Amino acid sequence: MPYLFTHFKEKITPDGEQVYFSISRDGLNWEQVNGGNPILTSTMSQKGCRDIEIVRLHTGGFVILTTDLCIAYHFDENYNVDWKKMNSQGSKRLCMWKTDDLVNFSEQKLIYFGRDDFGCLWAPEVFFDEENEEYLIHWGSTVKEDNFTHMSIYCCTTKDFETFSEPKLYFTKENEILDSHIAKVGDTYHLFYKNSSNPPMNMHATSKNLYGPFEHDKDFEEYMAKEIPNPGSYEAPTTYTLPDGRWCLLLDFFGCAKEDMGYVPFVSSAPGDAALRKCDNMLSFPYGFKHGRVVEITDEEFERLKQ
Secondary structure, three states, X not given: OOEEEEEEXXXXXXXXXXXXXXXXXXXXXXXXXXXXXXXXXXXXOOOOOEEEEEEEOOOOOEEEEEEOOOHHHHOOOOOOOOHHHHHHHOOOOEEEEEEOOOOOEOOOEEEOOOOOOEOOOEEEEEEEEOOOOEEEEEEEEOEHHHOOOOOEEEEEEEOOOOOOOOOEEEEOOOXXXXXXXXXXEOOEEEEEEEEOOOOOOEEEEEEOOOOOOOEEXXXXXXXXXXXXXXXXXXXXEEEEEOOOOOEEEEEEEOOOOHHHOEEEEEEEOOOOOOOOEEOOOOOEOOOOOEEEEEEEOOHHHHHHHHO
């Protein structure tokens, strides 16, 4: 059961904020693709790709979506960033590519969802709604109505990634939230997301309905608060099932030097088991992976990417 990891790198140069691929046979030990060089490089708008998402279409092929942003172009002389400005004037579009074989790609396209009041559209992720045979795209945005001061999760749907429904609010709280990830196990939808405050850490909630309401997982919050040092320094959740049946949650750790940042694994006994425990030494990476998505691929796709 091979895997593909689509991600970017945290660097002080723009080449890090592009689309990278890495592959693994076991979901634990990863190797870089294309010599560790970008697979795709943005040439449009803000000329950067962050928060890389990939989805396998039920009709065949793949779609890649990314945040249209390059933080390296916004550094001051000390490599700091005005995040308040980014929240209100950051990415207004999403970048998109399509591919049938993970080697040849369509031209880059910028997606506009028909609303001018978003301050940013960050961290897109796609969930395939089998019941309605449509894709739910969800992402984090601030909006003009509250002066771009409150990040919430918004969404829209599409059947073909050509036309999209009008965006609407998907999930919000009194504090800002970001980096949503949805996984379905059995008849339960699992929502992972990042609380920006009160307390600042990753959260888990469940529902029997894709659109909620979601029930907060207090046990997961207590574990993160009591057992994980600096829980606010993790974000960008992604989950997948390991070959031995265990469930792996990856969280992007940024509480360190910029180019040392990367993902940390949390593992439980089976998909849907939210008793996820940190397992630092389980995974090996050739470099620090930043905000991406893990998907299963075929043996043929693995060999094609390896070559």
